[in-house]
Amino acid sequence: MGELTAIGFRPGQSVLHRLDPRTKQALLMGISVTSLWGNLSFLALFTAVIMLSLNTAGMRIRRLICETRYFLFFLCFVFGVRTITFSGGWTPAFSAEIAGEALIVCWRLLLVVCMGVLLMATTRTADIRAALVWFLKPVPLVNEKMAATMVGLVVRFLPVILFQGAEIADAQRSRGIERRKNPLIRLMKFTIPLFRRVFLSADELAAAMQARCYSEHRTLPDLFFTWRDGMALGAGILISLTVLLP
Secondary structure, eight states: OTTTOSSSOOOOOSHHHHSOHHHHHHHHHHHHHHGGGOOHHHHHHHHHHHHHHHHHTTOOHHHHHHHTHHHHHHHHHHHHHHHEEEOSSSOEEEOHHHHHHHHHHHHHHHHHHHHHHHHHHHSOHHHHHHHHHHHHTTSTTOOHHHHHHHHHHHHHHHHHHHHHHHHHHHHHHHTTGGGOOOHHHHHHHHHHHHHHHHHHHHHHHHHHHHHTTOOSOOOOOOOOOOHHHHHHHHHHHHHHHGGGOO
């Protein structure tokens, strides 16, 4: 499964793999919020860091683009919606200034998604769950173990969903789905079997967890904060400070 999809944990010994999962989650949350106010200097620097991190983690850019192509289509849709305006009638109008703002918004969203993919690719699901329990434990009225279990299941299920979607797409192409010119019919033919397989897989997983007497009270892996984590947090703070640059 790890070779069939680029989204999911990939074993390795890179610097990102050896960081504490709490550090990676803190960087994800902090820089994601900072990117909302990020200017071109911040986005350019952070893009270079993301590209270097993807290369360090052993992830191929071409494969990542292929796996996230539906999100890229969504970004193109967002760009078109924010760029094209209708003023004084049904004739669409295009503004370079508005297009630049829309491009920055899509750029920010893409960087946040790349950070999430890096977190999933370099962190085991059990470590992600342990870090979430550590973060949510001080929060009142929140069952940190249940919340962490739900997030862990989402992280575990996402590569499975992508793999099932690829299987369905290959099967439909082999049966000549391209002859259907209506994109809505093609989308319906794809989403209905995908949702059916996802729900069946979720039912099977729930039954398997109940059969094995799954409980929230499980032994969590030990987490250790080292000098690498301190350097990573310091680098994240420096990157965030570039927001203040003109």
